[in-house]
Amino acid sequence: MAKAPKILGIVLAGGEGKRLMPLTADRAKPAVPFGGSYRLIDFVLSNLVNAGIRSLCVLTQYKSHSLDRHVTITWRMSTFLGNYVTCVPAQQRLGPQWYQGSADAIYQSMNLINDAKPDIIVVFGADHVYRMDASQMVQAHIERGNGVTVAGIRVPRAEASEFGVIKTADDGHAIAEFLEKPADPPGLPDSPDETFASMGNYVFSADVLVEALRKDAANPASRHDMGGDIVPMLVAEGKAGVYDFKDNDVPGALDRDRSYWRDVGSLDSYHEAHMDLVSIQPVFNLYNSDWPIFTSxxxxxxxxxxxxxxxxxxxxxxxxxxxxxxxxxxxxxxxxxxxxxxxxxxxxxxxxxxxxxxxxxxxxxxxxxxxxxxxxxxxxxxxxxxxxxxxxxxxxxxxxxxxxxxxx
Ligand code: ADQ
CATH class of the missing domain: 2.160.10.10 (Hexapeptide repeat proteins)
Incomplete structure (x- = not known):
């Protein structure tokens, strides 16, 4: 039997969340409270931990105190068998500058990768409300032999200019083109009012990510952004594939919340996502004990x-x-x-x-x-x-x- 790959999870949690002001005046976006007793970061961490990915680094930068306190109190895990969730603040290891973008955040934290020596690196954002079994995406990544696999979901075209947009090749798996936040997102051939958007969740083969980050760091024209620079670079090199979120099957999911994913990046979407919780038959079910969302x-x-x-x-x-x-x-x-x-x-x-x-x-x-x-x-x-x-x-x-x- 083949040896199970060693997986390191990196959660990008340094975002400022300007569009959520005033909720982000005093805290990082992933620390914004949600649903009464959660913080936004609890969703991604629950998705990774429930999927068995339990070596996790949370990269923080902007107003990180309440995020750090919440992660430390809530996500202390037994360190037996290598389990940990650790907050890693920007440390200026490579010079006197803070993180220039999400890719630079990982580049400046290369010591974590060198220490953990993973085969696979799972890089997830921290700003979304959803359930996802990340292990199924890792499995698809390995089976298809991609360098990077990007999670994708259909969203209304009108909302897609906030997202990275994926055009797939004829096989439906390889990414032919990736446009970060295009002003006029293209519709899908079978559904002109929808676009296939990146969820900001990536699975990388470790060597591919490390090489891409090194090349990106040496490029003075880069903004050092995962969606803006690293993914397009790997698409151009023919190493990128997509993982369709609709193929993800989380235990205990109901038909109505199986593909639920909300980017709560604006005050309106944040408010609407709360309304999704409270109806008699909520479109997002917090009561699925087969895939619990943990908090303290x-x-x-x-x-x-x-x-x-x-x-x-x-x-x-x-x-x-x-x-x-x-x-x-x-x-x-x-x-x-x-x-x-x-x-x-x-x-x-x-x-x-x-x-x-x-x-x-x-x-x-x-x-x-x-x-x-x-x-x-x-x-x-x-x-x-x-x-x-x-x-x-x-x-x-x-x-x-x-x-x-x-x-x-
Ligand atoms: P955005 O969410 O706009 O788009 P970004 O602001 O980089 O991209 O945030 C992505 C994640 O990285 C968030 O969890 C954020 O907190 C974190 N982050 C941002 N800057 C960081 C920094 N300097 N250090 C550490 N963490 C940082 C992204 C993708 C799109 C995709 C959408 C989906 O770029 O392609 O469609 O997510 O919401």
């Missing part, structure tokens, strides 16, 4: 509902108390207090917020530690929300940053 929970009592509170289609986390209020289609984090007469609809409320009596919140995102005084309405009049210094997204979601003060 604070030590708190269960959520409490008093004084005829009405709560429907919502997630309410531990330590929260909803008293005489109405909550609908919302995700409420830990230690949140909601007082009588408040009406909350399509809201994402993070930990330690206090919502006063008779407050109205509609289509809002409240980051942690916000106190809303009695009787205030937010999300009802966008112009008033802007005047009060709140962010209003393109889609009309009002967003308050961590600890933002709301005047009575």
């Amino acid at each position: 929970h604070p030590q708190l009592p269960g959520a409490k509902f008093t004084d005829n509170a009405t709560v429907g289609e919502s997630i309410v986390c531990a330590g929260s108390i909803i008293s005489g209020a109405t909550v609908d289609h919302s995700v409420i984090g830990a230690n949140v207090i909601v007082l009588a007469g408040a009406k909350i609809e399509r809201a994402v409320i993070m930990d330690n917020c206090k919502i006063g009596a008779n407050v109205v919140l509609k289509n809002v995102i409240l980051d942690k530690n916000i106190e809303i005084p009695d009787g205030i309405e937010i999300g009802v009049d966008p112009d008033l929300d802007r005047e009060r210094g709140f962010t209003v997204s393109k889609g009309g979601v009002t967003v308050l940053g961590k600890g933002q003060v709301v005047k009575p």
Whole structure:
């Protein structure tokens, strides 16, 4: 029997997430809370750990403190059998510059590859909500003999200019062309309104990645980006293939969430992805115990509902108390207090917020530690929300940053 390949996982977690401001004012995008009790990075780490890939380095750079703290507390693993999840901050090992791009982040961390001596390097982004068995992608990579395998998914053409776009060769597996974030993404022959997009998840044969990174580092014209430079280089060399996400079969997946993948890169997509969690038959099912999404929970009592509170289609986390209020289609984090007469609809409320009596919140995102005084309405009049210094997204979601003060 052939020896099992040695796999090193690298999670790119240095992204700034500018389009998620103000949620990323104080933290890296992968550390942004999601779904009440998770951080975005929990999804990729769960996907890798559940797939048996347990030698994992998380490359961080931008405002990494809460990310580092979360990974350290949540993802401590037994080091027996080589299991580890370790955060690696930018260290200026090669000179006085920070990471110039995602490829440079790996190039500057070459010592991790030299130490682990892997056969295969799995490089995944940290910004998405999905379930994926990464071992099935590794298997396809080995069977097809690719240098790099890029995970691909069909997305609406209108959204594809945010993504790397893949054109496959006639065999459907080799990548003939890769366009990073094209202004006018091409449609698919069988579906003109859809495009085949890169999910930002790659499996590399280790020697191919190391050689590509060295060549890229020596190219002064490169932006040192995985999607912008490394993948196109390997496509030009004929070494790149695609892995269609629809072929991924995660244990316990339901028909409706089998191919669920959301890039929660904007405030609107972040809000919509929360709404995907709360319906009676959610399009993304957090309750699949065959492929758990792991996180760490604070030590708190269960959520409490008093004084005829009405709560429907919502997630309410531990330590929260909803008293005489109405909550609908919302995700409420830990230690949140909601007082009588408040009406909350399509809201994402993070930990330690206090919502006063008779407050109205509609289509809002409240980051942690916000106190809303009695009787205030937010999300009802966008112009008033802007005047009060709140962010209003393109889609009309009002967003308050961590600890933002709301005047009575
Ligand atoms: P983007 O997400 O726009 O596109 P990028 O900003 O490089 O690309 O982020 C990719 C991942 O790398 C994220 O997890 C981010 O946190 C991380 N990252 C970014 N800069 C980093 C740095 N300097 N150091 C460490 N980590 C860093 C990418 C691909 C597209 C693909 C989309 C899918 O380039 O081809 O379609 O992901 O969302």
